[in-house]
Amino acid sequence: MGSPHALLLPFPAQGHVLPLMELAHRMVSHGFTITFINTHFIHARLLSAMPTLTYNSTNPSINFISIPDGLQPENDRNHVDLSKALITIMPLHLEELIIKMMHEQPEHCKPTCLIADESMAWAFDIAKKTGLRTSAFWPASAATFTSMRNIPKLIQDGIIHQHDGSAKTPGLIFRLSPGLPTMNVDHLLWNCLFDSESNKVLFNCINTNKESIKNAEFVVCNSFYEAEKPLFDYLNSLKILPIGPLLSGQRFGKPAGLFWSADTTCKAWLDEQDVNSVIYVAFGSLATSDELQFQELALGLELTGRPFLWVVRPDFTGKAIIELPKGFKDRIGDRGMVVQWSPQQEVLAHPAVSCFMSHCGWNSTMEGVSNGVPFLCWPYFGDQHLNQTYICDVWKTGLKMIPDENNMITKEQIRDKVEELLVDGEMKKRALEMKEIAIKGIEKGGSSFENFNTFISAMQV
Numbered sequence: 139m140g141s142p143h144a145l146l147l148p149f150p151a152q153g154h155v156l157p158l159m160e161l162a163h164r165m166v167s168h169g170f171t172i173t174f175i176n177t178h179f180i181h182a183r184l185l186s187a188m189p190t191l192t193y194n195s196t197n198p199s200i201n202f203i204s205i206p207d208g209l210q211p212e213n214d215r216n217h218v219d220l221s222k223a224l225i226t227i228m229p230l231h232l233e234e235l236i237i238k239m240m241h242e243q244p245e246h247c248k249p250t251c252l253i254a255d256e257s258m259a260w261a262f263d264i265a266k267k268t269g270l271r272t273s274a275f276w277p278a279s280a281a282t283f284t285s286m287r288n289i290p291k292l293i294q295d296g297i298i299h300q301h302d303g304s305a306k307t308p309g310l311i312f313r314l315s316p317g318l319p320t321m322n323v324d325h326l327l328w329n330c331l332f333d334s335e336s337n338k339v340l341f342n343c344i345n346t347n348k349e350s351i352k353n354a355e356f357v358v359c360n361s362f363y364e365a366e367k368p369l370f371d372y373l374n375s376l377k378i379l380p381i382g383p384l385l386s387g388q389r390f391g392k393p394a395g396l397f398w399s400a401d402t403t404c405k406a407w408l409d410e411q412d413v414n415s416v417i418y419v420a421f422g423s424l425a426t427s428d429e430l431q432f433q434e435l436a437l438g439l440e441l442t443g444r445p446f447l448w449v450v451r452p453d454f455t456g457k458a459i460i461e462l463p464k465g466f467k468d469r470i471g472d473r474g475m476v477v478q479w480s481p482q483q484e485v486l487a488h489p490a491v492s493c494f495m496s497h498c499g500w501n502s503t504m505e506g507v508s509n510g511v512p513f514l515c516w517p518y519f520g521d522q523h524l525n526q527t528y529i530c531d532v533w534k535t536g537l538k539m540i541p542d543e544n545n546m547i548t549k550e551q552i553r554d555k556v557e558e559l560l561v562d563g564e565m566k567k568r569a570l571e572m573k574e575i576a577i578k579g580i581e582k583g584g585s586s587f588e589n590f591n592t593f594i595s596a597m598q599v
């Protein structure tokens with residue numbers, strides 16, 4: 139008999155592809171052959187971010203292939219259009235691909251299981267139809283997962299409207315059950331995406347997914363039990379297995395699935411900085427800033443008087459050319475470094491980094507936690523507000539940046555919060571305690587380690 143052969147299907151976004159790639163690497167180290175199925179669009183992005191990369195030769199056990207996402211290359215891949223296209227077009231292509239592989243591949247190479255992102259839940263129906271074992275991959279927190287699984291309860295309790303999931307009482311703070319973290323109805327995943335149309339599409343999608351997900355044997359989740367204990371206990375019957383933090387294979391010199399090539403010159407710059415001195419500023423792959431706030435952030439970093447490493451993606455302000463405040467570069471000199479994309483996990487692991495000004499995407503959250511770095515939280519949308527609640531109110535390893543009456547985070551607030559965070563050694567202390575727990579969990583005998591083995595054993599047969 140050949141090795142087990144898993145098909146891995148990510149949702150086509152950076153924060154989903156990265157952790158699933160790490161899962162792929164881990165599965166390879168347990169004897170799996172992997173076929174990693176991106177959309178054509180994402181496949182091309184990965185290759186252009188690493189032009190010299192020959193994924194297949196550096197990873198003989200991972201075969202990268204792609205299928206259409208239903209949009210033309212020149213189309214805008216906004217959330218609404220992409221979600222609609224994915225669900226209409228991709229299932230046909232995936233099913234065709236699996237059937238073809240089943241027919242054409244020799245017996246010992248045929249696919250044996252399918253691991254798909256929870257957001258692509260239609261894939262579990264295809265797995266069932268084609269006789270593959272299947273599990274879901276959830277790249278975010280158990281808290282967000284729980285809110286999605288409890289939509290009927292939220293409707294029944296009069297918290298959200300049945301037709302679109304919007305708030306009945308805007309701003310309402312509630313708990314799904316005693317002992318669980320508080321949630322704000324406005325910050326439920328489907329209530330704070332990019333715009334109301336995206337919200338509606340996501341709400342419908344979540345509702346559609348709930349039937350298909352029953353076909354998945356496990357939901358493996360990029361979190362760890364100790365980080366969200368009450369939630370995992372609450373979800374007990376759902377076969378959700380926390381196996382995180384899934385740290386990117388990039389750290390171990392393997393392709394990580396980055397959409398931009400990382401500017402590694404910042405590592406030499408970090409080497410020259412004092413230990414525990416640098417503010418690392420990065421807002422993930424999707425968040426954008428308006429021009430005024432962008433300028434204010436630059437001035438705020440200047441005002442801190444501390445060294446900083448700031449990731450400004452080329453599309454961060456939505457303008458073709460990003461303009462820093464007049465004279466900024468001269469005034470800052472070597473004290474600050476601005477890059478378009480950083481090797482974030484290596485940055486966060488660097489001893490020079492003192493804190494992480496972050497949008498609180500779940501991957502960034504897990505990466506900050508795994509490296510014992512305290513946060514300055516600046517959430518934008520989606521699950522980021524709920525992740526902020528974890529960081530600031532549950533784990534107490536960070537401070538909230540709070541927009542003023544003009545919806546601005548001022549340069550003075552930036553300076554003051556940085557000072558408050560860094561002067562208060564307690565945050566750092568708790569961050570280091572969390573790091574220890576997180577790392578223990580993925581080591582032999584730890585909770586995530588054991589859960590991963592449970593998942594692997596089931597998918598191996």
Ligand code: UDP
Binds near residue numbers: 152153479499
């Ligand atoms: N990232 C990176 N370099 C950067 C900024 C981000 O490698 O300069 C990675 C980061 O390590 C994380 C991912 O991009 O793994 C972003 O995922 P996250 O869930 O934090 O945010 P999203 O992009 O989904 O909003």
